[in-house]
Amino acid sequence: MIEYLNANSGALTVIFTGVVTISTVVYAVLTAQLVNETRKMRQAQTEPKLEIALKSSEHWISLLRLHIKNIGLGPAYDIAFKVYGEPDTDGAQEIIKDVTKANLFVSGLKYIGPSREIITGYTQMTTMYQEKIEAVICFEVTYKDSIQKEFKEKFRIDLSEFKGLTQIGTPPMYGIMKSIEKLQKSVDNIATGWKKVQVDVYSQKDRDKERREWEKEEEEDAQPADSADAPPLVH
Template identity: 45%
Template sequence: MIEILESLKQHSDALTVIFTAVVTLSTVVYAVLTGILVSETRKMREVQTEPKIHITLESFDFAIHIIRLNIQNIGLGPARNLTFQPSVIDGGESAEKLLTEFTESNFFKTGLRHFGPGQNVYSTYTQTTQDFEGKSASVLSFKIEYESATGKKYSDEIIIDMSEIKGRYQLGKPNLYAIASSLEKLQKDVGHIVSGFKRVKADVYSSDDRKEEKEERERWYEEQRRESENS
């Protein structure tokens, strides 16, 4: 035990240096981890308060060949002063015509002053049954600029490639659309009955009717029996 203590005294300077190095390294690692945590917290807070604009192709449930653009704020914060700069990348005359159809909605020209989180707006629609080959070969660009509630400015370019619509198909009608159609038809039928426009067809069969029918049947049997005896 005494030898160990003597050895520690002899190497005390070296041990002090090693201990100081370990503490310094631990402090540096802690500072780096703290910096990373602060950066991640800042990014998380930004995601929870900043807007994010998406533009996607969307077809109607009841008619897959009718397509429009869905402009949506998928961020958790409002967007302000949203502007659009649409243009054609590829597709020639068909693409120019398609872009004109989509941008007939006035907000493409005036922009949107306030676009809340989760809010979405639609462009005018186009029918792919008309000039399908030309429309499906079109590539459109939408440059957008907007700012957050904190004043941070964003700019982005969203590419709409119409070739994505090739090969789409739909079997039958969507469930919600079919239910809505059935309810609408049922509502019309009930309305006609209540208003008297259409009357309910019902056969009323009372006990007196059954009694009369029984008596007629018995008379018929009696007549048949008499004819049989006379013959």
């Protein structure tokens, strides 16, 4: 065996060197991939991500409200908006007029923190329904992260997606809210003397009266029956 190794030492050295070289290349590739994944994870944990959507109100399904939310893990800075219809129809213009009344669509926003949501306005779909339900609204938004990296996104909202949308019953949170409001109103009325609490009081006088009636019934039950009412004797 030793003689074989000595005789083929050159070839074995080449093979071993090749294996080491291949292992080094594979290790370098894996290290590069790990570094790339780490960089992506770091970016995902620090970059903002804005979301713009029209959503039905919990209180009334025909009310569509505009929601602007930072769903990323980092803050967004210097947010600017551009809103237009695609195409620019009467229905699209009416929706844009309703939901962009806030001044932020003119002056922009300086900052939106992670998970923060802003609701800017609403449109009533029962007005100009046919025109609005066919509208397409586009929101182009630009913003920066903490290191001034710029992002630009476009959100295209097709109102026809809301066709046939219905709501059954009262939303749970809305029902709880209304019940709490009624309870609060009742407590306020009692506290301010607007209404008096109806209370049935069981006093000592009532207890004495009830005791006397009970004693009377006991005495009547204890008296012997009259002879006229007594059953005849049988001989």
